[in-house]
Amino acid sequence: MKKIILSVLLFAAILSIKSQEIKYTDASELNLIGKPFPDTPNPYHRIDTLVFKGFNTTENRQVRCPVGMSVLFKSNTTKITMSTNWGYVYNTVSTMPIAFRGYDLYFKNERGEWQYAASGANRNYQEGKEDTFTLIENMDGTAHDFMLYLPMYSEIHTCKIGIDNDAYIEPIESNFRHRIAVYGSSFTQGVSTTRAGMSWPMQFMRHTGLQIVSIAASGRCMMQPYYTTVLEELETDAFIFDTFSNPDAALIRERLLPFIDRLIKAHPNKPLIFQRTIYREKRNLDRVVDERETAKAEAVEEIFHELKNGKEKERFNDVYLITPNASDNHETSVDGIHPNDYGYSLWSRSIEEPVMQILAKYGIR
């Protein structure tokens, strides 16, 4: 009798341990959306740097970061554990570690909207070691649809989603429509956000339901010819640009028209929507920044005036210039350059209507 009781207890203990075990699935086996190019050898790279050449070290690192990408899956797990092998890991004083080497989880609520669920990064992350932490726990064990934003500014080698041993996980279809490419600066990458889902393109994507694919390039969005090659090759239905934040006035004057020419040729009849650069709070007192920004803005206005009124204006019918707003009473800057989450939210909302009106002309809704 004692033996039977012992056996039952042992069996129960094994079951209990087993149910606490974590079962891992690589994120790439689920539905990865927001990918600029579908078949990169590392599924979390935006661009295959063995195919596209010319990038410097910084740019190479950046295009290997999965900014703008998220994973769609369904699971009835009560707990999600993330386990990551990192490549290049970013560091800064003006962006949350959750955003640049953490994860940002949304679930589909009763109204069918993607609603915030959890976010986090490992506080005790150690370079070179597999990085594991609990993202969410104590869920009720019913099935939910999840969208998990990947880190905004670090390279991933493997990314495993851990669920309860007795739960299931499976990819779900994306409910985001079309492919809208964004090419821009750190603003477009989302530097100074608190989590990966808070950049203006990701907020825009949640609000409009249009899929964004991001070619954001922090500090390096300067319409470089080798970057333009990437944009030429990209399968996309439209472009939204933030190309006037990084280059100075001289570079804008030198590169803007050749850049537009190449894109019109590669993507005829697709909308090319340019955004003016946003107000930098540094301008309040820093005279050098103020002069540089003024000169940039003048260059943009002059070129666009010529482009929309000149002899060849019909050639530029699909080229647009809009004005985003990321400021509320000078209180939305993190570091004098980049907006905080609220600024990015204002940015996203300020362009939703003009962008959607333009896209509607092309049947993109």
Next chain:
Amino acid sequence: MKKIILSVLLFAAILSIKSQEIKYTDASELNLIGKPFPDTPNPYHRIDTLVFKGFNTTENRQVRCPVGMSVLFKSNTTKITMSTNWGYVYNTVSTMPIAFRGYDLYFKNERGEWQYAASGANRNYQEGKEDTFTLIENMDGTAHDFMLYLPMYSEIHTCKIGIDNDAYIEPIESNFRHRIAVYGSSFTQGVSTTRAGMSWPMQFMRHTGLQIVSIAASGRCMMQPYYTTVLEELETDAFIFDTFSNPDAALIRERLLPFIDRLIKAHPNKPLIFQRTIYREKRNLDRVVDERETAKAEAVEEIFHELKNGKEKERFNDVYLITPNASDNHETSVDGIHPNDYGYSLWSRSIEEPVMQILAKYGIR
């Protein structure tokens, strides 16, 4: 002739080097505002831990951080360099380093309002070394009034403000009125902000012009008797509390009434304004957090119902309960618990009217 030219060139070179030299003034020689106790041996400590006893290690560290404190000064410098000797330095994945070991500078604009000027922290900070970085440069050399927020969550031993060698720096009078004490959790300390000026108390202070002195205690605002001693000794015109975020329902039931009793006795006829705790986004899916928050809220409602309707209700005439809001469509959380800057902004704005109405009854305007 050659000698004269050489001498002139040498003199010019020396002058040029000299004008690039930096002249340092310790922040404590200027006007430090937002200080809970005026005469701490370390001027950047909120509380003298040799006078007030009972704090554990975490609490001791926290009360030595200058959260809520800022320095008022006037200068005609073109550049400001910060040089700090740190004590305890915090680290986290969910608050900007700029906020917890950086500086946040405002200037008085033409309308007499405090407007954002610059913010930053040293990216290459090394433990144990004097930490120097440029906060702002390229200013026009005219005099400005500045307000510099000190780091929110790290201890300062020395804090030197570096200006141009040929510029002046001098303290200015504070234009903030009264002394309103805040005692609260990490929410009140401002965890998850991007810079020290973005916590709800600091935004409230800028909007209302009322001086805040902060006894915020991240994770440790539990109405502990030894903390209550600090509040008893504080010179203040009113209190705003966020005392229902850290303790669980049982602790609220045990400690709230004794806490109120001691404060009424120590500060008769002063308004004691309690705030309900804000919505934690973790509740969306985490059942344990949801239950804990529900139980806490019920305890608060029951106790306040009794307090405002019971036999002794007149004794609690100066005790108030208000409801802050820090949410916009579930999009203002950094980590499932703490709001981002926008959430803190909503929080501040949501209580401005109710708090100002209450304070007005006491002649505090």
